[in-house]
Amino acid sequence: MSAGIPQTGLAKLFGYTPKELYSEHFYQERELPYLDLHNYSIHCNEVIVKGEKGHVRDLCKRVLKYLKESRKYQKPTSGYDECILLNYWIYDDLDKYYKHNTENMNIAYAGIEKIWNNLVNDSYQRSYYQKCVPLFKSILDHDDWKKRKELYDYCINYELIGQMSKFIDEKCMQYYGYIEEKAELYDHFEKECLSHPDTCPEFYNKCKDYKPEKVLDTLICHEKIKAKKVAALQNSQRQAPESGPHASGTDLTQENSQIGTKFGHTVLGVAPVLVAASALYRYTPVGSWILKLGGYNQNNVSNMNGEELDGFLSNAQGSDGMFFGGGENYISYQPM
Known part of the structure; x- marks a missing residue:
């Protein structure tokens, strides 16, 4: 059940580009458009599923085809285990x-598993007897089963690409990122196996030797990749738009200046009206009507003497007075 370098004949025969990685090659061969799947209908047509019955029947037939054409199962002492890959x-x-949908997945798997178990445990079924068995409890019945699959795939693939990437620059450049991105996967299982050693994947100890931080600097293109990353970082820093207090301060000053100018014009327009209204209020009945129309407090205006009015006008015309001393005093008047 273990394997060496993948055979690519079947994929080419069906017009597919053969996969290079061990796991991808195995999965690709399971999905090829075989013409003899109908031979397994007698076993798979009665599979119990919840929805997607046609697809699960097809999947069942592919499993039985693999079992029929494989050897009796013996746990490999080297290489990889195709039975794990099949599951x-x-x-x-x-x-x-x-x-x-885990519930539907488990029902469908159980439907295939029932047919599968009956065949591999029946000594009269010579084509299936003592071959690969379902491994639901040992490798699939975990919340992180997908991470476990990814780790196993990576571990068996590294045995191929690790050697190539140490000596062939092109292969190193091709697979460096694939190896590097597995760092988070190892972080997950380091924590998982420390806190729950009983459920730690059986293959984890072997996989520890392929941890990215252990192997990346042994690859032939490692220094080249490092240099490219440094150059890319420096280039991005040079191209980054100017930021900081000076750049933002300039924009804010221009914006504040425009807002302040608008508000200043408004105040300067109001000031003469206020002065005129004050004079009219003192000497004519019309002044009282103007002040009421403008919403000004008559008592406040009547208490202002000439000196106070002069002060008001000088404040309104200045650029650093109460109306222009800080952005927070007039920023809300922008809609004007």
């Missing part, structure tokens, strides 16, 4: 079709 492939496929 992950089935569950991942159900996850896509049922849109992450």
Whole structure:
């Protein structure tokens, strides 16, 4: 059940570009448009599912085809375990079709599992007997099953790409990012295996040797990638728009100046009216009517002497008085 370098004949035969990574190659072969799947209908047509029955039947047939054509199962001592890949492939496929509905996924898996178990445990079924078995409890019945699948895929793939990336620059550049992005995955399982050692993936100890921070600096393109990252960072810093107190302060000063000018013009327009109204109030009945129309307090105006009016006008005309001393005093008048 373990494998060496993937054979690419089937994918090419069906017009597909063969996958290079071990896990991707295995998954690709399970999904090819085989013409003999109808041979497995006798077992799979009665599969118990909840929705997507046609797809689950097809999935069941593909599982049985693989089992029939594979060898008797023996847990490999080296390489990778195709039985683990088969179980992950089935569950991942159900996850896509049922849109992450775990209940429906588990019902469909159980439907396939029942047929599967009956065949591999029946000594009269020579084509299936003692072959790969369902591994739901051991590898799939976990909330983080998808992360476990990703970790297993990465670990078996690294055995291929790790060696290539140490000596072939092109392969190193191709797979460096794939290796680097697994750092978060390792962070997850370091915490998980420390807090729940009983549920830690069985393959985790072997995978620890492929942790990105341990292997990246052993790859032939490591220094080149580092230099590119430094250059990209420096370039982005040079191209970044000016920011800081000077740039923002200039914009704010211009904006405040415009707002202040508008408000100043308004005040200067009001001031003569106020002075005229005060004079009219003192000497004519019309003044009282103007002040009432403008909403001004008659007592306040009547108490203003000439010197106070002069002071008011000088304040209104200045640029640093009460109306212009700070943006917070007039910013709300912008709509004018």
